[in-house]
């Protein structure tokens with residue numbers, strides 16, 4: 372397959388996913404636009420019946436009936452997916468919320484952290500201590516501390532509108548805080564790496580025209596460092612999409628939690644986790660696609676490495 | 686102090702840790718002087734320039750700009766008044782030629798966007814780069830990059846321009862266009878302190894040549910005197926070698 376066909380296949384699959392996902396959320400938030408909230412768009416029962424009928428028809432025909440058996444199995448899986456996808460959609464929405472908020476807030480914290488780590492004197496040690504503490508302890512432990520040991524959820528409980536309508540409830544925001552802190556530490560390290568990869572002459576030149584150190588960092592170093600950090604930032608988005616499943620352990624009903632809850636109802640753990648995996652895959656592919664677009668949007672010849680194909684020879 | 690005096694460098698000592706780089710340098714520059722600083726690699730030429738705009742601090746001695754010690758001045762203000770051009774250009778890689786020039790105008794001189802753009806465009810035109818205003822550094826030739834570097838420094842309206850081997854990183858065929866801009870600048874009366882191996886430029890444009898070796902100023906004087914009748918054998922040897930390597934441009 373050529374690069375462009377691969378891209379077309381991916382974009383097509385993502386379009387189908389987001390069409391479904393968008394319609395699903397719209398339907399469920401606004402109390403049943405197309406079908407009753409939480410109900411499948413199409414009734415899975417006929418599909419399940421067809422599967423059963425096929426299987427019965429070829430029962431006892433041995434090897435000959437096997438291909439028909441596969442079709443029956445496929446229809447069975449389809450009706451299963453149709454039944455449980457609405458549950459997973461609600462979970463996937465929380466996964467998206469967790470990932471996006473944590474990445475963006477994390478970036479906002481990571482930029483000053485990285486600057487402090489590279490350029491600071493006292494702040495260097497503060498940033499270093501924070502980064503090492505966060506990277507050196509398990510994410511799950513951090514979530515437990517935030518959720519069970521700190522009064523965070525009580526504070527969030529006092530915020531109006533949390534948990535009403537489409538606004539997620541307090542445990543989600545505790546998780547956002549946790550993932551933000553965690554992601555900030557990792558993102559700070561990515562950005563530090565890109566800062567260190569930038570020619571020190573850039574800051575010297577900034578200083579030589581009278582810009583202060585902070586201005587030099589703000590207007591000259593950071594715009595370049597952030598562009599160089601986009602590939603690692605993409606990785607961070609991918610990791611966070613999947614790591615956000617840890618929020619299930621502090622009661623957040625995200626995608627993994629939703630799959631597990633559904634599985635307890637019918638004991639089809641493998642099927643449900645496979646289905647959840649497909650949804651995770653769609654989310655991760657969406658994240659990398661968006662970042663690819665962002666990278667193209669902010670590309671500058673000679674800054675941010677390959678991708679623009681317009682690098683000069685020197 | 687003479688009315689016309691712009692820069693006094695008095696008995697300057699500088700070291701990086703244990704390594705002593707400058708060991709008692711003294712010279713002065715009047716307005717409109719063009720002085721060329723030459724010397725072997727590692728003799729401290731770049732360090733001398735960096736001391737003048739306080740990119741490096743000195744251990745002993747005194748440097749004064751317009752009669753005022755540079756250590757009594759606001760650091761960023763000093764740097765605005767002293768332009769610097771670098772061997773490897775150091776253009777801001779993420780900004781166009783025009784934006785390279787406007788950044789300082791907007792952030793240091795607090796000019797409005799339209800004023801900054803207008804001034805920057807004129808400055809680029811003066812170094813022959815009107816067409817390239819919207820090109821990024823990676824899209825420019827070395828000679829064009831260095832001319833943007835010069836425009837960026839000039840836009841701050843400096844009293845003194847420092848050049849640290851502005852043509853050393855250039856392909857031979859690109860050196861001429863940069864030297865031409867520098868010669869024009871000298872003719873317009875800019876005060877310039879230039880580290881360069883281009884002896885043709887020194888002969889034509891310099892009011893004085895300063896020969897630095899091992900952190901000491903061995904000899905200084907008008908180019909004719911230094912090239913034709915140097916007092917020191919060391920000067921004769923060094924300049925003789927330089928001239929055979931980097932003839933007239």
Ligand SMILES: Nc1ncnc2c1ncn2[C@@H]1O[C@H](COP(=O)(O)OP(=O)(O)OP(=O)(O)O)[C@@H](O)[C@H]1O
Pocket residue numbers: 701704706724725726727728729730731732733
């Ligand atoms: N930032 C620094 N830290 C430590 N030592 C330095 C630093 N910069 C320069 N030096 C040392 O100081 C001495 C003088 O360096 P400087 O760059 O001033 O020489 P130069 O005359 O400009 O040489 P060149 O012709 O190679 O550019 C050299 O021995 C160099 O190794």
Ligand SMILES: [Mg+2]
Pocket residue numbers: 730731732849850
């Ligand atoms: Mg040097």
